[in-house]
Amino acid sequence: MKKLKIADGIHMLSMNVEDILFEGIWEIANGVTLNSYIVQGEKTAIIDGVIGWDGIPETLYRNLAEIGVDPKKIDYLIVNHMEPDHSGWISNFRKIKDDFTIICTDQAGKMVSSFYGEDRIKIVKEGDTLDLGRGKVLSFHPVPNVHWPDTMYTYERGTKTLFSCDMFGAFGRLGEHCFDDELTPEEMDFFEAEGIRYYSNVMATFTPSVKRAIEKAKTLEIKTIAPGHGLVYRKNPQKIIADYVRFSRYAEGAGKREVTILWGSMYGMTAKAVEHTEGILQREGVKYHKLEMPLESESEMVATAFRSAGIIIAAPTYEYKLFPPVAAALNELGRKKIAGKTAFRFGSYGWSGGAEKELQEIMERTNLKWDFVESVEFEGAPKKEDLIRVEAGVLELIGKMKEKTVE
Ligand SMILES: Cc1cc2nc3c(=O)[nH]c(=O)nc-3n(C[C@H](O)[C@H](O)[C@H](O)COP(=O)(O)O)c2cc1C
Ligand SMILES: [Fe+2]
Ligand SMILES: [Fe+2]
Structure with a gap:
């Protein structure tokens, strides 16, 4: 003492x-x-x-x-x-x-x-x-x-x-x-x-x-x-x-000029687009934190998302819903009322999709009012045109983040 x-x-x-x-x-x-x-x-x-x-x-x-x-x-x-x-x-x-x-x-x-x-x-x-x-x-x-x-x-x-x-x-x-x-x-x-x-x-x-x-x-x-x-x-x-x-x-949507990538991937399909995203963020000189769920601690996940102006949710469909560890992370951010973030989601699906629908449900239920760039979903592995759409989403996110940046 x-x-x-x-x-x-x-x-x-x-x-x-x-x-x-x-x-x-x-x-x-x-x-x-x-x-x-x-x-x-x-x-x-x-x-x-x-x-x-x-x-x-x-x-x-x-x-x-x-x-x-x-x-x-x-x-x-x-x-x-x-x-x-x-x-x-x-x-x-x-x-x-x-x-x-x-x-x-x-x-x-x-x-x-x-x-x-x-x-x-x-x-x-x-x-x-x-x-x-x-x-x-x-x-x-x-x-x-x-x-x-x-x-x-x-x-x-x-x-x-x-x-x-x-x-x-x-x-x-x-x-x-x-x-x-x-x-x-x-x-x-x-x-x-x-x-x-x-x-x-x-x-x-x-x-x-x-x-x-x-x-x-x-x-x-x-x-x-x-x-x-x-x-x-x-x-x-x-x-x-x-x-x-x-x-x-x-807590109301501002953040450092940093992006948190909240991601999960079962067989590496969504992960391919995450890798592509990292290249874009590096090229654009935007600091980012890659948090693979559920490996990251709740404490670190909440702190990192909280301080970032931009959030990228990279998660596939799992049993007609959003990949559960990423959904759990979003629910936790909802409990903590970490509102108003600028966000973008992409992810792979196999046949029906469903992740996107659950994402919308979580956002409505938690009332986080995140400002989303249009999501990108792709079937199976991301093709060239999917990666082009992901790039467009990431660039739009970076542009929107500017208004929210507070160091
Ligand atoms: C346990 C499990 C459940 C799945 N449930 C669905 C589903 O309900 N609808 C769907 O379109 N795809 C479903 N899929 C397929 C995945 O979304 C698909 O394999 C996707 O490419 C996985 O991306 P990932 O490699 O990034 O995890 C499921 C896959 C697994 C392993
Ligand atoms: Fe205390
Ligand atoms: Fe206390």
Whole structure:
């Protein structure tokens, strides 16, 4: 567990977590951090106390002791968000100390009771404050439906620190460098990619609420953003706010000038046209990502499609429908509401076809409103004229993507 001083009287405890499926689904190739914050005035508050997945609260207590905080002297436990990655140690903490007060929103209060049987809860509303003494004053700002309905920001007025919980978070383990101003250019690229992976996997479904939460952050004067996952931004907190604005646009159809090829092929017929497509994208100087389904992880597939302005779906007919692993990927993008992408599909069939019909059904059901170039279907192996039609489709896609490109 890392222990870092953020400001006088404010510390962060951070734990890298690896080898788990985040939310039980997402394979996080590069890990994730769980961050807790301790604010000390005359009274002491802990924000988003986590035990991490080692399941041993003693680890947290020992680390608290090492930064000079006696766990028995914690007065307030601020639950910005009840999800157990932020609150899992409450019951254990009660065992060693029974007179602390939980502070959270009304929605979180109901969950803290139903999940942990807690009743010593103080409910806060927009703008309520808690004076800890010695200049540390916390204010609370609900940001509902940013991941869960219960979520709020906690803001410390003296140091202008925003404890943003899941907002402004990122995947990716923290190494030596935990503050934005310490990063090497490679680390900056790493956390940009991990921010995209996190937003697309965890937050994309909630984009309208995320946009409201961004607006709320803009009403506060912020010097430091201290999220529940990932880096602390003290040099340029506006950078992560601008990144989140950009990510919210990726969820609405914008993207980098990149193409994701979501493909699958049973006997290599559709694959021949994929190969041809790669040659065209290379010739046109368009970066692309080839994701063969179902070999790619869901996390990677969602993140890659999310950041790309253009999507090529290359999949044959299978039992009168779209090749199932590719259909499953599209359904997942539908759940995540990754809308408005510019797209093109081609694929092989043997006798009746049917893939195209299911593609239309998926698009209608998920209401993704992707902007499609006319699809190309071919019988058996792609012939010369089929490849010419595929080329025309790819070029049209590249042309249409221009309006949606946001780097
Ligand atoms: C299990 C299976 C189911 C198929 N179902 C259909 C179908 O319902 N209608 C159709 O036109 N072709 C169907 N086909 C034929 C494939 O679409 C055809 O072989 C196509 O060329 C496969 O392209 P690929 O090599 O890129 O996978 C099926 C093939 C397989 C192996
Ligand atoms: Fe969450
Ligand atoms: Fe979280």
